[in-house]
Amino acid sequence: MKIGILGTGNVGRALAKPWAEKGHEIVFGSRDPNKALEIAESMGKNVCSSTYEEAAQWAEVVVLAVPYTAALDVLRDAGDLTGKILVDCTNPIAPGLSGLLIGLTTSAAEEIAKMTSAKVVKAFNTMGVGVMANVQFGSETASNFICGDDEAKSVVRSLGEDIGFDVIDIGPLSNARLLEPLAMLWIYLAFKHGMGTDIAFKLLRR
Numbered sequence: 001m002k003i004g005i006l007g008t009g010n011v012g013r014a015l016a017k018p019w020a021e022k023g024h025e026i027v028f029g030s031r032d033p034n035k036a037l038e039i040a041e042s043m044g045k046n047v048c049s050s051t052y053e054e055a056a057q058w059a060e061v062v063v064l065a066v067p068y069t070a071a072l073d074v075l076r077d078a079g080d081l082t083g084k085i086l087v088d089c090t091n092p093i094a095p096g097l098s099g100l101l102i103g104l105t106t107s108a109a110e111e112i113a114k115m116t117s118a119k120v121v122k123a124f125n126t127m128g129v130g131v132m133a134n135v136q137f138g139s140e141t142a143s144n145f146i147c148g149d150d151e152a153k154s155v156v157r158s159l160g161e162d163i164g165f166d167v168i169d170i171g172p173l174s175n176a177r178l179l180e181p182l183a184m185l186w187i188y189l190a191f192k193h194g195m196g197t198d199i200a201f202k203l204l205r206r
């Protein structure tokens, strides 16, 4: 697929690598296309770089990998995303990792959906980038919870499975109100409870 990744930070780079290796075409969108070019070149085949607008307009799937507080500006730069899938990886984290900026009656995903005409799917927000790079914990595979309001979820499921995740569809986009606090739990355990970043959530079934 043609995947435009908006943001060349930790998440953007962590997702680009395995997708490029799987044969997807990646264009990073960045505020600084020169910096993005260096990052793209370091990743080799199937990865290049541009502005937010060019990456988003070229892509079939647009991945929002920027701070939640920057989402509005970045989406404005990206232009009209009608007909495209927007994967929202953001978490509305308060300064100092002290909690969530919003929740209960809305979520970052729902607020982002109000900013764009794209089909928004929440995914890749409940684990750290080290988990995106390696989803295996012995014989267990990390879960990647996704939610959204239409068939675009099947595309995002497949992109998650390409990285190796156990992808779990938890229903409508409003259930991002459950996923963003789950991300906060991961952050708490990793950074404030001393467990480190080599942890992931796994849904057990029987």
Ligand SMILES: NC(=O)c1ccc[n+]([C@@H]2O[C@H](COP(=O)([O-])OP(=O)(O)OC[C@H]3O[C@@H](n4cnc5c(N)ncnc54)[C@H](OP(=O)(O)O)[C@@H]3O)[C@@H](O)[C@H]2O)c1
Binding pocket: 006, 007, 008, 009, 010, 011, 012, 029, 030, 031, 032, 036, 064, 065, 066, 067, 068, 070, 074, 089, 090, 091, 092, 093, 124, 125, 126, 127, 128, 129, 130
């Ligand atoms: N880090 C994780 O383990 C993790 C895991 C799951 C979800 N998330 C969420 O995913 C999103 C991205 O996280 P990240 O760790 O990749 O963040 P990051 O390393 O700080 O990178 C964010 C990128 O967003 C772009 N950006 C655009 N406007 C910006 C602004 N005003 N200030 C700072 N950066 C701006 C920048 O790319 P350009 O300079 O190329 O424009 C920057 O490299 C966040 O919402 C985060 O909560 C993070």
